[in-house]
Amino acid sequence: MYTLPLSQLDSFFEAVGTKMPLYIPQDNTSGKADFVRWTKGAHLSKALKTVRSAKDFFLPKTETLVSYKLEGKKIEIDDPRKELEDFVVFGVRACDAASFAIVDNVYIKQTPVDTYYKNRREHGVVITLACTDPAQTCFCKLYDIDAADPKGDVSAWITSDALYLNANTDKGNKFVEAALSLSKQNKLSLSESDDKAVSAQQKDIRAKTEKLPFVHLDLAKFAGSNMMNVFNAKLWEDLSHTCLGCGTCTYVCPTCMCFDVRDFDTGHGIKQFRCWDSCMYSDFTKMAAANPRLTQKERFRQRFMHKLVYYPMEHNGLRSCVGCGRCLESCPIHMNIVKVIKAVNESSDVPVPTTTKGAN
Amino acid sequence: MQDNKMTYESIQTQLVSRAKQLLSEGKVQRVVGWRKGLFDYDVTPSLFTTADDLEKNFVYSEWCGANLSKYLVKETRAIETAKDTVRTNNAMAKAKDPNAPQAAEPMAKVAVFLKPCDTYSFTELLKEHRINRDDVYAIGIPCNGMYESVTDNKTAEQAKQIAERCTVCKNKMHITYDELLCCDDESKATARSFGEKDGRFDMVEKIEALSSDERFAFWQNELSRCIRCNACRDVCPACTCEHCIFDNPKSGASQKVAADSFEENMYHIIRAWHVAGRCVDCGECSRVCPQSIPLHLLNRKFIKDINEIYGPYTSGSDLDTKPPMLNYKAEDAEPSVVYSRDKSPADSTAANGGN
Numbered sequence: 001m002y003t004l005p006l007s008q009l010d011s012f013f014e015a016v017g018t019k020m021p022l023y024i025p026q027d028n029t030s031g032k033a034d035f036v037r038w039t040k041g042a043h044l045s046k047a048l049k050t051v052r053s054a055k056d057f058f059l060p061k062t063e064t065l066v067s068y069k070l071e072g073k074k075i076e077i078d079d080p081r082k083e084l085e086d087f088v089v090f091g092v093r094a095c096d097a098a099s100f101a102i103v104d105n106v107y108i109k110q111t112p113v114d115t116y117y118k119n120r121r122e123h124g125v126v127i128t129l130a131c132t133d134p135a136q137t138c139f140c141k142l143y144d145i146d147a148a149d150p151k152g153d154v155s156a157w158i159t160s161d162a163l164y165l166n167a168n169t170d171k172g173n174k175f176v177e178a179a180l181s182l183s184k185q186n187k188l189s190l191s192e193s194d195d196k197a198v199s200a201q202q203k204d205i206r207a208k209t210e211k212l213p214f215v216h217l218d219l220a221k222f223a224g225s226n227m228m229n230v231f232n233a234k235l236w237e238d239l240s241h242t243c244l245g246c247g248t249c250t251y252v253c254p255t256c257m258c259f260d261v262r263d264f265d266t267g268h269g270i271k272q273f274r275c276w277d278s279c280m281y282s283d284f285t286k287m288a289a290a291n292p293r294l295t296q297k298e299r300f301r302q303r304f305m306h307k308l309v310y311y312p313m314e315h316n317g318l319r320s321c322v323g324c325g326r327c328l329e330s331c332p333i334h335m336n337i338v339k340v341i342k343a344v345n346e347s348s349d350v351p352v353p354t355t356t357k358g359a360n
Numbered sequence: 361m362q363d364n365k366m367t368y369e370s371i372q373t374q375l376v377s378r379a380k381q382l383l384s385e386g387k388v389q390r391v392v393g394w395r396k397g398l399f400d401y402d403v404t405p406s407l408f409t410t411a412d413d414l415e416k417n418f419v420y421s422e423w424c425g426a427n428l429s430k431y432l433v434k435e436t437r438a439i440e441t442a443k444d445t446v447r448t449n450n451a452m453a454k455a456k457d458p459n460a461p462q463a464a465e466p467m468a469k470v471a472v473f474l475k476p477c478d479t480y481s482f483t484e485l486l487k488e489h490r491i492n493r494d495d496v497y498a499i500g501i502p503c504n505g506m507y508e509s510v511t512d513n514k515t516a517e518q519a520k521q522i523a524e525r526c527t528v529c530k531n532k533m534h535i536t537y538d539e540l541l542c543c544d545d546e547s548k549a550t551a552r553s554f555g556e557k558d559g560r561f562d563m564v565e566k567i568e569a570l571s572s573d574e575r576f577a578f579w580q581n582e583l584s585r586c587i588r589c590n591a592c593r594d595v596c597p598a599c600t601c602e603h604c605i606f607d608n609p610k611s612g613a614s615q616k617v618a619a620d621s622f623e624e625n626m627y628h629i630i631r632a633w634h635v636a637g638r639c640v641d642c643g644e645c646s647r648v649c650p651q652s653i654p655l656h657l658l659n660r661k662f663i664k665d666i667n668e669i670y671g672p673y674t675s676g677s678d679l680d681t682k683p684p685m686l687n688y689k690a691e692d693a694e695p696s697v698v699y700s701r702d703k704s705p706a707d708s709t710a711a712n713g714g715n
Contacts, residue, residue, distance in 0.1 A: 029581060030652035051650055052587065061587060136399065137511075213398070242405040242431060244594035248650050251587045260616050275616050278589075283607045283616075329511035332591045332648035333426065334402035342398075 002176060003193035004163045004183070012163070013038050013090075015186040016179060021087040023057070025050050035089065044091060048135055053254035053326065054096040055103065057089055058120040061251075062275040065116065065261065069269040076269075081119050088175065090127040094150035095140040095324035097128045099254035102311075102320050106257060116274075125175045127165070128152035130205060137325030139214035139338065145322060148205035157198045164198050165190075214323070214338050221344050224313040226353040231305060233349045239340060240300035242333050247278030249336070250303065252326040258284075279303050304340045366502070371542050372420040375473060375501060378541055379418070380411040388471040388497050392431050394424045401510055405431065420473070425506035425523065427642050428472055429482040430597040436495040439468045469495055475503040479535040480640040480676030481597035486536060487679055488638070490600050500534035502543050509647045525643030525656065528560040535677060560641075561664050563657055583628060585651040588616065592628075592645035592655050598635035632658040637666055637685035640676040669693045 004012055016022050017038035025045040026036040033047035035054065069076040100121070107114035108121065128150030131138070140147055149155065153172035157164040167173045183190035209215060222230060250256040260277040263270050277284055279302050284291050293299045311320035327336045344350050375393070382388045395406035396419045405426045408414045443465050453460035474482055479500060485491045505526035534540060567575060590606075593599045605611045606627065641663060645655040666673055670684035670692065 028585065030585070032652055034585065051585075238407070241407050244591065246589050246591040246594040246648075247587075248589040248591045248648075251589045252650055262616075276587075277616050281590075281607070281616070283609065286609060328398075328402070330650035332595050334397050334404045338398060339404075 001164055001166045001193050001195050001198065002180070002190055003165075003197075004188065004190045006158065006161050006163060008188050009044065009158075009163055011186060011188055012179075012183065012190070013042065013044070014040065015182040015188060016088065017042075019178075019182060021085065023087065023089045025091045035091075048131060048133060048138075049093055049096075049324065049326070051326075051330070052252055053099065053324065054089060054092045054126075055099060055254045055257070057087070057124055058100070058117055059103065059107075059257055059259070059276075062273050063116060064271055064273045067266075067269060067271050071268075081116060084119055084123045086123050086125065088125045088127065090156070091129045092126050092150070092152055093131055093324070094128060094145050094147045095138075095322040096254050097126060097150050097152040098140070098143070098145045098322045099324075100126070102255045102315075102318065102322070103257050105315050105318070125154070125171050126152035127154040127156050127172075127175070130155070130157045130201065131209075132158070132201065132205060134205070134209055134212060135325060136213060137328040138209070138212055139217070139323035139325065141209045141212065141215035142217055142219070142323050143319055143321065146206070147209050148202035157201055159197050159201055162197065164193065164195075166195075166198075217338070217341050218345055219308065219319070219341065220352055221350050222308040222312075222319075222341075223353045224309060226350070227305075227309050227313070229350050229353075230309060230344060231301070233344065233347055235343050235347050235349060236297050236301045239335060239343055240297045243280070243296050243300050243335060244332055245280055245282065245296050245299065246332060247276075247280050248330050248332060249327040250278035250280055251276055252330045254322060254324055254326070255307065255320045256303075279306070304337060307337065308341070366542055368421045368504075371502060372418070374542055375420055375499075376414050376418050378499065379408065379414050379471060382471050382497065383409070383411060383414075386467075388469045390435065390468075390470045392428050392435065392470060392472040394419050394426065394428075394473075401507070420501070422505070422507040422520075424475075425509060425647055427475075427478045427481060427595075427597060427644050429474060429478050429485060430595070430600070432470065432472060432482070432491045432496055433485065433600055435470045435472075436492040439466075439470065439495040440492055442466050442468065469497050471497040471499060473499050473501050474534070474537065475501060475506075476532045476534050477503070477529060477640070477642055479537060480530070480674075481642055482676075483536045483679060484638060484640055484676035485597060485600070487676075488600070496538075498537045500537035500540040500543060502541075503532070505529070523643070523647070525641075525646070530641070530674065536679070561660065563654075564661050564664050567657065567661070582653045585653060586628070587651060588627065589650060591648040591650065593631060595644045595648045596631075596635065597640070597642065597644070598638045599631070628655060628658060632662060635659060636662040637673070637683040638675055639663065640674075669697060 013022060013024060022038040023035045024038055024042065025033045025047060026042055027045045027047065028034050028036075033045035033050045034052060035050055035056065036042070064080050067078040067080070069078070103117070104121065107117040130150055131147040134147055138147070151168060153167070153169045154175055155166045155168060165176060165179070167176045180190055182188075250258070256276075256278070258277045258279060259274045261272065261274045263272050279285075279293075280296075280299050282291060282299075284293075284299070291299075293302060307321045308319055312318055321337055328334075328338060379391045379393065383391065389409065391408040391414065393406060393408055393414075395404045395408075395417050397403050400421065401423045403419055403421070403423045403426070405428055406417075408418060446463050446465050450462045454462070472482075479498070482491070482498060486493055503526075505522035507520055508523040534543070567578060570578060593604065593606075636659075639659040639662065641656065641660060643656045645659070646653070646657075649655060666684055673681070673684050675683060
């Protein structure tokens, strides 16, 4: 573990940021935070989390898959994947860091491998940051994610007077080595340290997260063996009745990973790009025919069934929600996964499965 | 409310008992209201059909900013569809056998609670024939201003202040309704006033005063945060197209997430044009924006321009006045007025009068 006096944090970002692309959460003009590339004078936001999740780095809002340029009978094909350079993301919270594994399961561990996503994952160094002050809307602990010990390539903690860094992976080790030499060049005092201060902070964070309101929700009803009971419950009608059908929840969600592929006519060629898509939209997955989910109830149900039942059935019980709380914060009608879990738990319509074996 | 400042709690009690009464008397079958959340601030617009549910979960507080009028499009359509089905079946039966028994049309009505500003969008929707008036029982309720919407408890504690849109509220008058609850003296309702502020167009004027480069930079910065979640469109009571052009792959303008930032900005500008003259300035677009983009300022600019070019007009303020954008008059301003206004703001009155 290494430590740096907090007073040198800006200089540290400068040392790293002038050497390689570095992204840190920064306050924007609306008073909320976004990950923005470091430039001189940038400061780390004090916000607990960014409005958009860190998935944006690996599965951006839009990305060009391939460009075709036409000149007479000549067709030039441009593959954008080779241009990627290594980049560093600082300040990813434990929830967002946990979301990467969930997306990796689909885009890297299954075939065909999503080479665009994989390329970005390989080039990105993720430096996580422990949450000293979790919000009431946070419930990562429900999914056994530890806000006090965030994963990623390098874990970081910020105490009242120092930054602590601990490498977890080869990529992380390489970054720390580079950081050490950069701080030497820039006369910064990044040095080895014990983990006393970090342990104390972790104890404090764990005590706080333990007391949060949604970290002990019961997920027993969302077992794979109970799938049809949850699916057929009457409550979906009531819960979804006022859903606007917008894509806010899906776009701020770190584990929502659906996309659509479109062609863009540039006038002298074609840009084929992909962009986020949302199962909440009426024109979602409009491929050969139409969206198979004709009503908002079905679209709404799909999103929660996928996160709490279908995905876990495919991935050894791993839920595709990380409890970041963004949907609780951003939904225009304040409908969210916590309200859904509670409604299912309170519903006599949905039995508690007698056995969870083979389910999750 | 205006004089004796009833608390939201006591209003809530009256709303619940009135809704229960309407349900039990069979005057309405459904009630659109606000449902309690996990915290104080996360109230959900919701449907109530039982007295028990109303008793336990109905809420009216400073966090009930959500405008319920747009839900009536869907609600009344469901009612009309059910009636149509019975009518069609009856007609078919009659065609086969003139003496066939005729089924009774289902009696269905939905009650809705509308704050003064919500009655403007309700009226505008009626004017555009988006809602069947007969299917609705509209209850006008008082409002003392709603809180700025927040994202979590911490900000909720800090942000217990009247929302910007409420500080520049048009007035406390209800436009269209079947009954008023807790509003004792309607004549006083015209007094506007939650906050001290009177400058509805202050922020618009500030942006107008910028140079065009600065103005471009301002909107570029704001709109660059857009994630195209469509929440602004989906919540907007003026956006009630059957099938939005942006959702239709055959339109040529369909976008989920725009191909480039230029297109993304165009989405908001096209939307602002489309609702021009119909937007009631309810501010829902900005309230729901997860990225806190002040979208309502685009609409407010249009309102200000319409007022200046075509004379004062408040959309949703009655059922009869033709909206200026749909009402051609020989003395209407020529398109050139826009250019002359842009070149020299001082000359705008002359250009207006001259044309």
